[in-house]
Amino acid sequence: MPSLQAPLLTLMSIPSPSNGVWHLGPVPIRGYALCIIVGIVLAIWIGERRWVARGGTAGEVSDLAIWAVPFGLVGGRLYHVAxxxxxxxxxxxxxxxxxxxxxxxxxxxxxxxxxxxxxxxxTRSRGIKVLPMLDALAPGVLVAQAMGRWGNWFNQELYGRPTDLPWGLEIDVAHRPTQYLDVATYHPTFLYECLWNLAAFALLIWLDRRFRLGHGRVVALYVMLYTAGRGWIENMRIDDVQLNDVLGLRFNVWTSIVLFLLAAAWFAWSLRRHPGREETVRTREPEGGRGDEEAEDAGSGAAAPEESAGRAPADPTA
Structure with missing residues (x-):
């Protein structure tokens, strides 16, 4: 029944939002910004739990975010504009x-x-070792990236080649490249990358629990996992970028290849030079004395052996 084929494909495709901006009075609420904010909040929450499990003090990841988030937003925009x-x-x-x-x-x-x-x-201002902190934060960054990709869905941008697969993404004519004005559905690369990032997050958490990774190896695995997915997903995209073809590959594909190799080299070097996990996450005690939990333990006069050695008790979420 040919007459039903087109409606069936439309029914099975993924629709794009007709509008990515809503107004609360004079204030615009943008879907893109909401996705970025949700991602940041989740990354802080995950990072906080992992940092405390590694021996850090509660609240330090939230304090760090006051520095890292503005720097990250500026850096992300500068990279795009450059x-x-x-x-x-x-x-x-x-x-x-x-x-x-x-x-x-x-x-x-x-x-x-x-x-x-x-x-x-x-971390330098607080006497914290930077590598344990980055290892604690890295998995949550994958979740933030997964959430952030939904901002591309709201903006109808960064999609892939045309496809007639059931999960093809509907793109309005106003957002299609001129050479594809007659094509309605495309590969939802935002969704591919979201799912890849969440799968990489789960794998990274498992590997860290299983092998107690330290000395920057969680970060190295994060880079390796992310770039492995970003490389093939990037090759599916059809958006026209200034550095679109460098020796037959998009610039971001080359970036992924180079960073994957550098991360693999760091992982191998770190594993050989510093097996195991750091004994302590600090270079000095924070100003004002020890953390609240340590102070309570000292007051009770019964610190646990691991705590007295400057290490946090084992935590299954680490």
């Missing part, structure tokens, strides 16, 4: 639009790089 500068500084363009973050355009590697700088500045 790799697609013609969108903002070419002929007939308005450079001010480079500041319009709510329209989309955050490069993950710029966000990670400057976010790590913010984390380093905070």
């Amino acid at each position: 790799t697609d500068w013609e969108l903002y500084f070419g002929e007939g363009r308005n450079p001010v639009t480079a500041l319009y973050v709510w329209r989309g355009g955050l490069g993950i590697w710029g966000a990670i790089a400057l976010g790590a700088v913010g984390a380093w500045l905070y």
Whole structure:
């Protein structure tokens, strides 16, 4: 029954939101921004639990976020503008639009790089070792990235090649490339990356529990897992970027390859040089004395052996 084929395919496809912005009075509420915010909140929550399980003090991840999140947002935007500068500084363009973050355009590697700088500045000021902190945070970053990809769904951007698969993503004509104006459904690369990131998160948590990873190896595995997925997903995308073809591959694919190799090298070096996990997560006690929990233990006069050695008790969520 050919007459039913098109309606059936439409029924089985994934619709895109007709509108990604809602107004609460004069205040615009943007789906893209909400996804980023939800991701950040989840990353902080997961990181806080993991940090405390590793021997850190509750509240330190939330404090770190005050440094790392603004740095990360600036870094993500700078990376995007640097790799697609013609969108903002070419002929007939308005450079001010480079500041319009709510329209989309955050490069993950710029966000990670400057976010790590913010984390380093905070940990140095508090006498915290940066590698244990980054190892605690890395899995939650995968969840934040998974949530952030739904912002691309609201903006109808960064989708893949045309497809007639049942999970094809419907894209409005206004958001389609000129060469595909007659094609209605595309690979939902935002969904592929979301699912990949969540699967990588689960695997990373399991590996960390099983092998008690330390000295930056959780971060290295995070980079390896993410880039392995990002490489093949990136190759599916059809959006036109300034560095679209470098020796036959998109620039972000090359970035993924290079970072995967660097992370693998760091993992191997760290495993050989520093087997096991750090004995302590601090270079010095925080200003004002020990954490609240340690102070309570000292007051009771009965600190547990692991705690007295500067290590947190074993926690199955670590």
